[in-house]
Amino acid sequence: MQFCGQHRKITTKYLLFLLSGQTVFSTFNNHTGKTEGMNEHHRENTIIRMFHVYKRYGAKNALVDISIDVRKNEMLLVTGPSGAGKSTLLKLLYLGEPVSEGQILIEGINLSRISNKRIPFLRRKFGIIFQDYKLIPTKTVFDNIAMVLEVTGESFRFIQKKVSSVLRTVGMEGKLNAFPPSLSGGEQQRVAVARAVVGDPKIILADEPTGSLDSESASIIMGLLKGFHDRGTTVIIATHDHEIIRKTKGRALYLKEGSIQSEDVKPTKKRPITI
Amino acid sequence: MQFCGQHRKITTKYLLFLLSGQTVFSTFNNHTGKTEGMNEHHRENTIIRMFHVYKRYGAKNALVDISIDVRKNEMLLVTGPSGAGKSTLLKLLYLGEPVSEGQILIEGINLSRISNKRIPFLRRKFGIIFQDYKLIPTKTVFDNIAMVLEVTGESFRFIQKKVSSVLRTVGMEGKLNAFPPSLSGGEQQRVAVARAVVGDPKIILADEPTGSLDSESASIIMGLLKGFHDRGTTVIIATHDHEIIRKTKGRALYLKEGSIQSEDVKPTKKRPITI
């Protein structure tokens, strides 16, 4: 309830921003070289837009001039060698770090103009699988996953049902009361996946979701993510696993030293390619 | 110096154990079905022996009846699906956990009879790449690696030279003063590898040493490990990466639900197969 109110307010704010933010858009248009009309159509379907985004850590350029659009219900693969900036790219989206330069819009909300109070509500749009899992070692598997629903104020009954069902999907129903340090690497990763999807997020950010998994478990997890994608969720996967890249339909972004080296679009079943 | 004294004492202890430990050996002999003479020869060349090792966590059997011999300068691959017990197997070797049943001998030292005071000296035989890296987030990359040499009381000059050279080998020479949380997943893994090899250990235990690495970085790391192997180090690698298993020469152990399912011996360049 609270969230919807929040959302409406933010949308209003975004409209105001659009009225004042023409320069940014024209820059973008020049870059993509598309007509204004197409862009208008686009904007409605676009859930994430990045305009000339830079991220610097001291002298180090982690990301250089990234401009991409992600449509609603798109499957985007981000790939590249170690240290290319894959995780950094995801981090910028959920405001794990601020951008150094450029603009990011998520559902029309400009991240550089968002107030601190609204950051939590922004983050609730995302389900994130962190590369290092980020499980709380002092809480049980159940509590780790339930946390996502607790912060939005769901009832205990609902939380219990939902967490159990999601754990079953990732094959971890037996480890409900285990603590993360007592799990194997792959089991931890599966818990991290369960936590990311339990809140039915609009966007799933998956950073190496199968790095610690054998091929069988990996394909279960990939199947899960594809299932969410089929039901309308936008999915962004950062990975260096050739297997995943080969098997997954969608757009692949190849990063190297912070820049986009190539965009490789593979045919999806239903949708025509728009970028 | 201290270490050698330690070592000599332990060896004496082992001889006493041998004199009294006939039953254990005979069990072992029955299992392998080899003659006594061959085993005697064996023992000299063997660095790790596990006799009917079990590991239980509560009702969970993480390892079931594991009996293996690892020769000096062997390359052993441990593989199997997520939760099979690969990490647990390594953990038992460096006394990260005690065995529930059975015996482990490392260079003739029986781990279940070792005194607490000697555990640190046992651990200095190993260089360990942990699946979750286990880097200290509050120390720089340099300090993380230097620690291994500090505990043995090396001089600062030596430490500095050695750490720099090892970081160069893994391609992380530029991140000497970075803190682990500011590194990418793959970079952290390379630091973990550097720490494992900096002490020139007798045995390297590598738990998914390339899980977060793209194929190029991965082959650098595998090359490094093979280099150590060529110079006489015993290397045990736990991995689910088919690539590594296919490309690496050595013995492969396939675990499933805690038991050895198959032992697949691939031809090595120099040595004939002895088990």
Next chain:
Amino acid sequence: MKSGLIIFFIKRAIQDIFNNRFLHAVTITTIALSILIVSAFGLFLSNAGDIMDSWKKGIRIMAYLDKDVELKQIAELEQKILDLYGVADIRFISKAEALQQLKAEMNRQTSLFEDLKENPLPDVFEVQMMASTQNWEKIEVLAAQIERLPHVGGVEYGQHWLGRVIGIFNLFKFTGIVMACIFFMASVLIVANTIRLLFYSRQQELEIMRLVGATDGFIKAPFYIESVIQGILGGITGILVLFVIFWVITSNVEQDFSAGFFNLRFLPVGMFLGIIFGSMFAGWLGCYLSLKQFLKV
């Protein structure tokens, strides 16, 4: 929903206090110790103040008259003294009365007075002062004024040690206030430290909570609840211990050497509530200071 959330937080806070019971025990003990010392001092001061007041009430200026003063002049003098600022009451003691009193007091040497031809004592006015004339300087000024009046042969007032005692008492009071401030600050620091350490030990957890969309309020609330609980528990424990000590002392020692002399009371209710509120506030403030450092919102 809202009240459900508060219950959820209080449950979490209590569970957390239990999980970190050693840390919290130390904090609560420290607060209790501070409170104990401050309130012991307060107790001492409040009782000593009572005694002091009764003593002060007992301070009288004795104005000795010249030998040959007539009745009319005495009446005039009485009026003059009463007119002085700070005088509450006045009583005339004739020399006959005075001798009677002296004889009664010196019962061991009564023979001394048996052979007196004539009463050698002077008439005297006993001047009582208003309660507002608290401090020693004012008493001295008043005595000097009285001495300057006609027909007054000399004045005597209080015992000199009372001046010293009042000085010491005021020093104690000052010390007490300074100590209360120090211990308040100490308590705040301790709570701040505890919260800071809890924060450190849960930094990872809180960071993760923030990443999954927890609001700052959701993250902060348990800390505030915990530190206020700490403050209250510390305060209550401190006062309880003080009460036990007080009870043991009064029931054993009082009859020995202060029966009927002092009448010891425990802390007045206002002070009691003040102390509890103070320790609660110390908890809150400690938490506030600690969290301010971490969350810049």
Next chain:
Amino acid sequence: MKSGLIIFFIKRAIQDIFNNRFLHAVTITTIALSILIVSAFGLFLSNAGDIMDSWKKGIRIMAYLDKDVELKQIAELEQKILDLYGVADIRFISKAEALQQLKAEMNRQTSLFEDLKENPLPDVFEVQMMASTQNWEKIEVLAAQIERLPHVGGVEYGQHWLGRVIGIFNLFKFTGIVMACIFFMASVLIVANTIRLLFYSRQQELEIMRLVGATDGFIKAPFYIESVIQGILGGITGILVLFVIFWVITSNVEQDFSAGFFNLRFLPVGMFLGIIFGSMFAGWLGCYLSLKQFLKV
């Protein structure tokens, strides 16, 4: 090599104190406060004890003789009193002397004595007691013994308040010891807590160190060094603050109301060293208790 390692550890410990300066500042402050309070009490007691001793030396039993005692009997009595256990010295004051003294004391009412036909005062023995006769009960026993001797008409000893004061002083002494124990325990707890928290916050680090082959000594040493440093710093700070307070008070207040009366001294060296050593020990013990819980070696 060995001494190099110690320097390495001390460097680590100091660096670590600096890194966790807030935590350590709070710990040191708490220890300093405890030390301050305990040593303030010790200072008070050591000075009050001095005064008490001088007062006790001043306690005399006055034995009033019957009216018609002869010189020979007086000499006998003197011997008898001297023979009693606990009597240090004895002085005879004739009634003539006594009257002289009384006149001198009551200078305002000298006229009272002008017309005396006969000296109404009795002869008196002033009995001084040995220093060992410290407590009130012994004085009372001795006085009763003297009263029972022939020709003694009555005894008077001390002022009654002295008995009370001694009682209160002993109570204070007891309180002081209890407080010292409490604060010692508090300091130990605080140090234990600090170390425990440091331990928690570095658990991961220590676990990793252990995995790469660090011995227990290598891991523990910095903690011990840190906590002993904490103890020493806390102790020194506490005593320093006490000294400043003492200095301010003595240089401002002493001349006002205790000039020549008291002679305030700072803590005796033994006590000083004892306190520093105690706080050091508190640090060590706190660390020991804390580490014992974690490392079962």
